[in-house]
Amino acid sequence: xxxxxxxxxxxxxxxxxxxxxLRSEFEVATSxxxxxxxxxxxxxxPDIILLDILLDGYSGFSLLNEINSHYDIMNISVVICSDLxxxxxxxxxxxxxxxxxxxxxxxxxxxxLRTIKEVE
Amino acid sequence: MEERxxxxxxxxxxxxxxxxxxxxxxxxxxxxxxxxxNDPQIDLTKTETERILRQIDLTSERALRLVNDLTKVARLxxxxxxxxxxxxxxxxxxxxxxxxNLYGVHGREIIFKxxxxxxxxxxxxxxxxxxxxxxxxxxxxxxxxNSKVELDFSEKADKVRIMVRNYGDELPLKIWRNIKKxxxxxxxxxxxxxSRPQSSGLGIYIAQNFALEMNGKIGVIKHRxxxxxxxxxxxxxxxxxx
Numbered sequence: 001x002x003x004x005x006x007x008x009x010x011x012x013x014x015x016x017x018x019x020x021x022l023r024s025e026f027e028v029a030t031s032x033x034x035x036x037x038x039x040x041x042x043x044x045x046p047d048i049i050l051l052d053i054l055l056d057g058y059s060g061f062s063l064l065n066e067i068n069s070h071y072d073i074m075n076i077s078v079v080i081c082s083d084l085x086x087x088x089x090x091x092x093x094x095x096x097x098x099x100x101x102x103x104x105x106x107x108x109x110x111x112x113l114r115t116i117k118e119v120e
Numbered sequence: 121m122e123e124r125x126x127x128x129x130x131x132x133x134x135x136x137x138x139x140x141x142x143x144x145x146x147x148x149x150x151x152x153x154x155x156x157x158n159d160p161q162i163d164l165t166k167t168e169t170e171r172i173l174r175q176i177d178l179t180s181e182r183a184l185r186l187v188n189d190l191t192k193v194a195r196l197x198x199x200x201x202x203x204x205x206x207x208x209x210x211x212x213x214x215x216x217x218x219x220x221n222l223y224g225v226h227g228r229e230i231i232f233k234x235x236x237x238x239x240x241x242x243x244x245x246x247x248x249x250x251x252x253x254x255x256x257x258x259x260x261x262x263x264x265x266n267s268k269v270e271l272d273f274s275e276k277a278d279k280v281r282i283m284v285r286n287y288g289d290e291l292p293l294k295i296w297r298n299i300k301k302x303x304x305x306x307x308x309x310x311x312x313x314x315s316r317p318q319s320s321g322l323g324i325y326i327a328q329n330f331a332l333e334m335n336g337k338i339g340v341i342k343h344r345x346x347x348x349x350x351x352x353x354x355x356x357x358x359x360x361x362x
Contacts, residue, residue: 011145012225012226013175013179020162024162083144109152109155109159110161
C-alpha cells in the first residue's frame with residue numbers, strides 16, 4: 001500500500017506542484033491552511049506531512065503544536081518545506097516529529113521526492 | 121557620513137529587506153514550476169504542462185507588478201503623476217479584466233457590481249490602477265474558495281469610495297489595528313497585513329502611498345464574513361457624458 005502524504009501549503013501553485021512531484025510514489029492530499037489540515041488529518045490519516053511554515057492564518061508551528069498534543073497523531077512524520085529555514089533548529093524541532101527541513105527556494109523536485117521517500 | 125544620511129540608509133535597508141521577502145515567494149514558485157517542467161521523471165499531461173506555463177506567466181506578471189509599484193513609490197517625490205478625472209466604472213471593469221485569469225486559476229471570481237452611473241474621481245489612472253490591483257490581490261488571498269470578490273463604488277458628498285469586498289475569514293484584530301493605526305497617523309511605513317512576512321503589508325503600503333499622492337486614503341471595513349478594503353478619493357466636478 002502506498003504511503004500517504006499531506007501537503008500543507010497556502011500557495012495553490014506550489015501545493016499543486018508538490019502533489020505532481022510526489023504522486024508517482026505516494027497518495028497525496030493538500031491543505032491550504034493549518035485549520036483545514038487538522039480536519040484532513042482526521043480523515044486522510046497521512047503518514048507524512050510536507051509542511052510550509054508561513055501560512056495564511058495559523059502558522060505551521062501552530063499545526064506542529066496541535067499534532068504534538070494529540071496522542072493518536074503525534075507520530076506523524078513532518079518535513080518542513082519553507083522559504084524561511086535559516087533560523088530553524090532541526091534538533092529542537094525533532095521532538096515535534098520534524099524529520100527534515102527543506103529550503104523551498106533551493107530544493108529541486110528530485111530533492112523533495114527523495115527526502116520524503118527517506119522519511120520512515 | 122552625516123547622521124541624517126545614515127538614518128535614511130537604515131530606512132532604505134528595511135525597505136529593501138521587505139521588498140526582498142516579497143520577491144522571494146514568486147521567484148521560488150517560478151523556479152519550482154520551471155524545474156518540474158524540465159524534470160524527465162515527472163510525467164505531465166499536455167493540459168498540466170499548459171497549466172504550469174500559465175501559472176509561471178501569472179506569477180511573473182505579479183512579480184513584475186510589484187517591482188513596477190516599488191519603482192513608482194521610490195519616484196513619488198520626484199516624478200509628477202498628473203491628476204485628472206478618472207472614470208470609476210471604466211477602471212473597475214479594467215481591474216476585473218486584468219485579474220480574472222489569476223482569480224480563475226485559484227477557483228475564485230472577481231466581479232464588478234455594474235453601476236449605471238459612473239463617478240469621476242481626481243486621480244492618476246496608473247496609481248489608482250495599482251492601488252486596486254493590490255487590494256484585489258489581497259482580497260484573493262483572504263477569500264474563501266469558490267467565493268466572489270466584488271468591486272463597487274459609492275459617492276458621499278465630495279468623496280468617492282472604490283471598494284474591494286471579499287468573503288472569507290475576518291481580518292485578525294491585530295492586523296486591523298495596525299492598518300487603522302497607520303491610517304490615523306498617515307504613516308508611510310509598511311504595516312503588518314498578514315502573519316507571514318512575504319505578505320507583510322507591502323501591497324497596503326504601496327496603496328497607501330499612492331492614495332496619499334492623490335490626496336486620498338485607503339481604509340478597511342471589517343465584516344463578520346470578510347472585509348472591504350477601499351480607496352477614498354476626491355470626486356471630480358468635471359462634467360461627464362459617460
